[in-house]
Amino acid sequence: MPSIFDISGSALTAQSQRMNAVSSNLANADSVADPHGQPYRAREVVFQADIQPGEAVGGVTVSQVVENQRPLRREYSPGHPMADAQGYITMPNVDPTEEMVNMISASRSYQANLEVLSTHKTLMSKTLSMGQ
Amino acid sequence: MLDQLNASFNFMQQSLSLHAQRQEVLSANIANADTPNYKARDFDFSSQLDAALQDSQAGMSSARTLAVTSPGHMAGAASGALDDPQLGYRIPAQSSLDGNTVDMDMERVNFAENSLHYQADLQMITNHIQSMTTVMRGSE
Numbered sequence: 103m104p105s106i107f108d109i110s111g112s113a114l115t116a117q118s119q120r121m122n123a124v125s126s127n128l129a130n131a132d133s134v135a136d137p138h139g140q141p142y143r144a145r146e147v148v149f150q151a152d153i154q155p156g157e158a159v160g161g162v163t164v165s166q167v168v169e170n171q172r173p174l175r176r177e178y179s180p181g182h183p184m185a186d187a188q189g190y191i192t193m194p195n196v197d198p199t200e201e202m203v204n205m206i207s208a209s210r211s212y213q214a215n216l217e218v219l220s221t222h223k224t225l226m227s228k229t230l231s232m233g234q
Numbered sequence: 235m236l237d238q239l240n241a242s243f244n245f246m247q248q249s250l251s252l253h254a255q256r257q258e259v260l261s262a263n264i265a266n267a268d269t270p271n272y273k274a275r276d277f278d279f280s281s282q283l284d285a286a287l288q289d290s291q292a293g294m295s296s297a298r299t300l301a302v303t304s305p306g307h308m309a310g311a312a313s314g315a316l317d318d319p320q321l322g323y324r325i326p327a328q329s330s331l332d333g334n335t336v337d338m339d340m341e342r343v344n345f346a347e348n349s350l351h352y353q354a355d356l357q358m359i360t361n362h363i364q365s366m367t368t369v370m371r372g373s374e
Contacts, residue, residue, distance in 0.1 A: 106261045113265035120268075149269040158321045159262035162269050211268055214342065218261045221349050225257070228356055233363035 104160055106222040112152055112161030113215040119164045120147045120208045127196045128205075134184050135174070135192040142194040144170035144201075170195055239366070246359050248286045252279060253352040255319055260345045263336050270332040274324040274341070282319040 123145045135141030146168050153160035172195040180189030259275050266272040302309055326335040 104258070106258055109258065109261050109265050117268075149266075151266050151269050151272050158318060159259050159275055161262065162266050207268070214264055214267070214338065215261075217342075218264055218345060221345070222257065222261070225349055225352055225356075228353065232356055233360050 104154070104157060106218065109159070109161040110215045110219040110222070112163060114212060114219070116147070116149060116162045116164050117208050117212040117215065120149075121205065121212070123147050123167065124201050124205045124208065127194075127201050128198065130194055131196040131198055131201075133194055134182070135194070136184065141174050141192050142196075143174070144172070144194065144196045146170055172197075242362070243359070244290055245287065246355060246362065248290060249283060250352065250355040250359065252283055252286060252319065253348055253355060256348050257345070257352065259321065260341055260348060263341045264338070264345065267334070267336045267338050267341070270334060272334050272336060274326075274336045275321045276324055276344070277319040277321050286319075 127144045130142045133142050147164045148166045148168060149162055150165035151160060152163040174195050175193040176190045177193050178189055179185055179191050182191050185191050256277065256279060259277065263274045263276075266274075300307070300309065324335055324337070324340075327337060327340075329335075
């Protein structure tokens with residue numbers, strides 16, 4: 103069996119990757135797309151259980167980062183320097199509400215795994231001083 | 235005499251080891267709380283402890299004995315060796331859309347309870363070792 107340090111450590115890594123994606127999305131929520139360039143699309147991480155062959159349990163890993171395929175937002179703003187011929191600018195498909203919910207969920211999960219890790223650390227140091 | 239000492243430690247050792255393994259299973263559940271289609275695992279502690287104790291009692295005759303290939307070798311048996319426990323799947327109280335069956339509250343309660351049991355085991359072993367030491371010192 104893998105150790106708890108590996109399991110919870112992998113979860114911490116995965117959750118902070120999720121947090122990275124959220125912060126990237128929120129930071130770019132208002133990035134106006136260049137009419138000729140590729141507009142920013144919201145990133146999402148995909149979690150996958152990381153169970154080695156022959157093992158019953160395991161940690162978690164980010165298997166891929168996918169781009170959200172929701173349609174991009176179009177905003178009517180004729181005075182904008184990036185506006186197209188119809189007076190529209192293309193905005194990223196980031197949904198700030200969704201990102202905030204995602205952020206809270208990721209930070210709660212991160213906390214839970216950190217607690218597991220610190221409990222385990224305490225138990226292990228007590229085990230080392232067994233019989234004293 | 236050493237056999238008796240060993241036997242009295244055996245129960246606590248098995249229990250401690252099983253608690254450590256359950257701790258791993260529960261931590262894996264917590265780690266995978268956001269993984270789509272992950273199914274939460276656990277095992278029944280008391281039945282696995284019974285099985286482990288029976289195993290270790292039968293340990294002398296099982297395959298876990300040391301091979302004796304020379305007359306100078308001593309016969310040894312690993313009484314403390316523990317097989318991986320039989321893991322089952324949890325039945326979720328309510329289903330989630332992504333097929334994940336981890337109930338975070340339940341897992342954390344179980345984890346807290348299990349770490350307390352682990353500490354209790356440790357304390358018992360410590361007390362046992364201390365009484366043994368006291369006996370060995372005798373009337374010094």
